[in-house]
Amino acid sequence: TSARNASHTVSHFILLGFPCRREIQIFLFSIFFMIYILTLLGNMAIVYAVYWDHRLHTPMYILLANFSFLEICYVNSDVPNMLVNFLSTTKTISFTRCLLQLYFFFSLGTTECLFLSIMAYDRFLAICRPLHYPTVMTTMFCGNLVIFCWVYGFLWFLIPVILITQLPFCGPNVIDDFLCDLGPLLALASVCVPIPGTVLICGTMSSLLIFGTFFYIIGSYTLVLRAVIRMPSSAGSKKAFSTCSSHLAVVFLFYGSVMITYVSPGSGQAKGMQKFTTLFYSVMTPFFNPMIYSLRNKEMKDALKKVVGGS
Numbered sequence: 001t002s003a004r005n006a007s008h009t010v011s012h013f014i015l016l017g018f019p020c021r022r023e024i025q026i027f028l029f030s031i032f033f034m035i036y037i038l039t040l041l042g043n044m045a046i047v048y049a050v051y052w053d054h055r056l057h058t059p060m061y062i063l064l065a066n067f068s069f070l071e072i073c074y075v076n077s078d079v080p081n082m083l084v085n086f087l088s089t090t091k092t093i094s095f096t097r098c099l100l101q102l103y104f105f106f107s108l109g110t111t112e113c114l115f116l117s118i119m120a121y122d123r124f125l126a127i128c129r130p131l132h133y134p135t136v137m138t139t140m141f142c143g144n145l146v147i148f149c150w151v152y153g154f155l156w157f158l159i160p161v162i163l164i165t166q167l168p169f170c171g172p173n174v175i176d177d178f179l180c181d182l183g184p185l186l187a188l189a190s191v192c193v194p195i196p197g198t199v200l201i202c203g204t205m206s207s208l209l210i211f212g213t214f215f216y217i218i219g220s221y222t223l224v225l226r227a228v229i230r231m232p233s234s235a236g237s238k239k240a241f242s243t244c245s246s247h248l249a250v251v252f253l254f255y256g257s258v259m260i261t262y263v264s265p266g267s268g269q270a271k272g273m274q275k276f277t278t279l280f281y282s283v284m285t286p287f288f289n290p291m292i293y294s295l296r297n298k299e300m301k302d303a304l305k306k307v308v309g310g311s
Helices: 022-052 059-087 095-128 139-156 158-165 182-190 196-229 234-262 269-295 298-309
Strands: 012-015 092-094
Touching: 012 095, 022 059, 022 269, 022 298, 059 095, 059 139, 059 269, 059 298, 092 095, 095 139, 095 158, 095 182, 095 196, 095 234, 139 158, 158 182, 158 196, 182 196, 196 234, 234 269, 269 298
Parallel strands: none
Antiparallel strands: 012 092
């Protein structure tokens, strides 16, 4: 066989998921199915509330609605396949579907990092530069930021995914995870040939994205909190703090689990942990987001009541 064919001797992968007895698999399926449905309903309610309530047609809520729509896409990139796997006996995924899942999962994750950064920028402008806010954060500029997040999010991981399609997968095809993740795929390819270049590029691009956006967000909120503390009116500072604390809660939930997964060395004990941290940011964070945003925000609460009440 030619070298070209050798790169695709693996036609499918086996996703181990959570190896356990059949009854427990069914039990896990029912729990994650409920979480999945509640995640979709919660995030759809936010998108719907922002769309219908004209008082929420402001940059902050436009960004939030896009973020909720992103979360819907994000859970759809990995959870349906995970649910099917709980009930499947073979647990296989084709080579092409595996790489497509990898691309969409990472692209949507990148888009999430960018959205969290832009939401932090929006809060920084609103609280630290209130007089400039209406002239800077126009609807058009907000729209351009949204387009930038989506487009750049889907371009960032194009190179790593293209590099992975060129790797030789020569035999081992068992992935100890519930989705086609970067680390396990690189580990399978490295069994066949040394791939230090690809590992370095993927690691560098992940770290640049994670740390770049994380430190930008923390920097923005440090300035915001400093401004909030100095506010003369307690009502104004309470409202600003409430809005920002919900954003920060989402940031720490997402980045905390992402950093454990992609930045800490994945060996021994950490390897078993990686599955659970991946599960946390890819399934649990999108589930918590609607609750965090709606519980801490009066306007969103009122809009959701109108949507649910139908009045």
